[in-house]
Amino acid sequence: MLKKLTKKQQAQLPHWRDKWIAIGLSTDRADWDRAEQALRACYRHAQLDEPKLIVPTASPLLAVQAGPIADLILGTPDLRRRAKSVSVKSTLTREVCHTLHDAVACAVFGALKEHPIVPPQRSLLIEEVLQSSAAQKAFSANWIQYLGGRFWASWSAFESFFREVCQYEFPLADRARDCAEMTQSSCWIWPHREFATVSDRPCVLHRDDAGQLHSLDGAAIQWVNGWGVYAVHGTVVPSDWIEQKDQLDPTLALTHANVELRRAAAEIVGWDAVLAHVPTTVVDTDDNPQIGTLLRADLPDAPGSQFLRVQCGTGRVFVLSVPPDCRTALQANAWTYDMTEDVFKLFQART
Amino acid sequence: MIKIKNDGTPVFQGDLAIRAVSALPDQASKSDAQPVIVAHSETGHHHVVVGDGVTLWNTDHPLLSFLVVRGEATLEHQRAWDTHDPIRLDSGDKPEVIYEIRRQREHSPDGWRRVQD
Numbered sequence: 001m002l003k004k005l006t007k008k009q010q011a012q013l014p015h016w017r018d019k020w021i022a023i024g025l026s027t028d029r030a031d032w033d034r035a036e037q038a039l040r041a042c043y044r045h046a047q048l049d050e051p052k053l054i055v056p057t058a059s060p061l062l063a064v065q066a067g068p069i070a071d072l073i074l075g076t077p078d079l080r081r082r083a084k085s086v087s088v089k090s091t092l093t094r095e096v097c098h099t100l101h102d103a104v105a106c107a108v109f110g111a112l113k114e115h116p117i118v119p120p121q122r123s124l125l126i127e128e129v130l131q132s133s134a135a136q137k138a139f140s141a142n143w144i145q146y147l148g149g150r151f152w153a154s155w156s157a158f159e160s161f162f163r164e165v166c167q168y169e170f171p172l173a174d175r176a177r178d179c180a181e182m183t184q185s186s187c188w189i190w191p192h193r194e195f196a197t198v199s200d201r202p203c204v205l206h207r208d209d210a211g212q213l214h215s216l217d218g219a220a221i222q223w224v225n226g227w228g229v230y231a232v233h234g235t236v237v238p239s240d241w242i243e244q245k246d247q248l249d250p251t252l253a254l255t256h257a258n259v260e261l262r263r264a265a266a267e268i269v270g271w272d273a274v275l276a277h278v279p280t281t282v283v284d285t286d287d288n289p290q291i292g293t294l295l296r297a298d299l300p301d302a303p304g305s306q307f308l309r310v311q312c313g314t315g316r317v318f319v320l321s322v323p324p325d326c327r328t329a330l331q332a333n334a335w336t337y338d339m340t341e342d343v344f345k346l347f348q349a350r351t
Numbered sequence: 352m353i354k355i356k357n358d359g360t361p362v363f364q365g366d367l368a369i370r371a372v373s374a375l376p377d378q379a380s381k382s383d384a385q386p387v388i389v390a391h392s393e394t395g396h397h398h399v400v401v402g403d404g405v406t407l408w409n410t411d412h413p414l415l416s417f418l419v420v421r422g423e424a425t426l427e428h429q430r431a432w433d434t435h436d437p438i439r440l441d442s443g444d445k446p447e448v449i450y451e452i453r454r455q456r457e458h459s460p461d462g463w464r465r466v467q468d
Contacts, residue, residue, distance in 0.1 A: 212432050234432050258467045259366075306458070312365060314433040320466065321458040336455050336466070337368045338414065339361070346360040347368075349353045351428075351436035 002168045012165045020157030023184050024150055025207075029224075030200045031185040032056050038181035039189065039196055045175045053195040059223035060188035063199040064143035067190030072138040074194060147189040149182065150201060156180035200224060208233050216268060218242060232264035241268055250277035251299060254307055259318050266319070286329040290350050294322070294329040308332045313351040352425070354439040357448050364426060365435045366390065366455035366466045367398055371448055375417055379408040389416060389426070389452045392468055396430035402440070404447075414454040414465060421447045 040050045055070075057063040159176045162168040170176075182189070187199040204222040208214035212234030213221055219239070222228030230242045241248050245268050253266035253274045266274055283294040283306065292310030299305050308320045308329060326332040334344035355362050357371040367390045387407045390398035400407070402424025408417040418424075420440045428435040442448040455466040 210432050260468050302460075313363065313435050314365075316433060320455075323458045336457060337361075337363075337453050338456065339368065339453070343359075343361065343370075348356055348360050348362045350363040351353060351365070351438065 002162065002166055005166070009166055013161070016157065016161050016165060020153050020160075023157075024153040025205055026150065026201055027203050027205050028201060029203075030056070030187065030198070032198070034181060034184075035186035035198055038178045038185060039191075039198065041178035042175070042182060043191075045178065048193065051192070051194060051196045055195060055197045057197050057199050058225035059227040060146070060199045061223075061227045062225065063188050063190050063197040064146050065139055067145075067192060067195075067197045068138040068142040069135050070195060070197070071142065071192055072135055143190075145190065147182075147191060149187045149189055149199070150184065151187065153183050156183040202228070204228065210234075216242065216245075232267050235260045235264045237261060237264050237268075241265065245269065250274045254278065254297065254305075254319055254321070255299070259320065263316065263318055266317075283326075284328045291333050292329045294326060294332050296324075306332070308336070313349075352437050352439050354441060355450075357441075357443065357445075362438055364398060364428060364438055366468060368453040368455070369418075369426065369438065369440075369450050372417070372451045373449070375408055375419070375449055376410060379410050379417055382407040382409050387418070389418065390454055396428065396468070398426060398428050398435075400440070401425045401427055404442075405440075414456055416452045418450040418452060419447050420450060 036054045039054060043050050055066060057066055156176070156179060160180050162170065163173055163176060187201050189199070190197045200223060202221045203224050204219060206213070206215040206218075206220045210233070213229060213231035213236075214233050215230070216232065218230075219228030219242075220231040228239075230237050230239045241264070248265065248269055250265075250269045250273050253262055253269060253271075256262045256265060278297045278299060280295050280297045283296050285293045289311040290313070292308045295307045295309055297305050297307060304324050306322050306324050306326055308322045308326075309317060310320065310329075310333060311317050320332075320336055322332040322335060326335060330341055330345060334341045337344065353362060355369065355371070359371055361368045361370040363369075384407065387400040387405055388397045389400055389407065392398075400418060402420065402422065404421030405424045406419045408419065410416060418440070420442050422442060424440045426438040426440060428437070440448070440450060456463040457466050
């Protein structure tokens, strides 16, 4: 039983951390042979027959589209089909892998959840098949039965440290070894009892200083077939906000329904462009940036609109729409919480 | 971690405000939902309360709810980046403390709407 790391083992931790972060962020092409061998081994560990076919795909989107559609084509009744997919995934997950997401994986997951079909980046073949409502249903119901591959690298980083650095052979180590091989060699995997689809790694990956997906010049993460996710400091934005940013309406920085997207729009077009496009006057500025600045703007369809530009506890700046009769930033900020100014201004902290 | 003072002055965690109050309103109804999510986020970055002796009480007002805390609990923001610091809630030497939770709103042509993030 391993109870304590030696100093030599502890000294290896930073190197091991950096090694696995590099694996998770790699934009090298998938190692298909290595991925196939590891995946077949994982099926065996899970007491399943090896898949008859392992299909490489260019992106996670294609992997999770092709898998459910192939399953549909195999002609299994719907309920049984879903049960099979679920059981394979849960068996593999329980027996081989654990799920630990990082920010990149969450953003890709979120993008697929919100915008699963992104024409024209999907394949023409799948485009045709997805015309059928049965295929759309199969995709919607089952795409989520995926394994994260390199995006779930954190568990393999943890367990492989004990196995490889500490030379600790724990029970089921052979399963962990093959899981780590699978993690290192590919991206998303959609396992099925008969086959598996395996995605390539991304070819583009841009992050900000905080490690969040971020690019103002193109997709923040993209695969070789062109499918990708556009993000501003971790907030996923529509692709045309970046690809055609000269056509992005600056008023979205003030009026978009979601404040995070409002902030992203302001960063893309720049506050100078927003203020140049929408004539704005400062009504009141509080000394405390967390109370903010009250602005008045004559929007084309709403003259005399007022906005509070305010810093939140994380240091980020947001714009909130406030009533046109507010006279001070303090009054406007208190209004957003439906508080009197007297109670509001006593606040202990803002996080 | 910030420890809230139970003197009625507010602490803000992103788009919600929390402060100790003296009593639950009459119309508040107890929620048994777990985990205790006091503020849902459109993007999944909920504000949740972690602690054994915590009950959530909802009201007819969509932006107003209450927590009854016996012992210690923590208000956490579930996001891996740009995370709002956790807030420690503590009933101290009292059997329980009641906290009012207010969601942030903004002006809309119809009056107001909840801030979406």
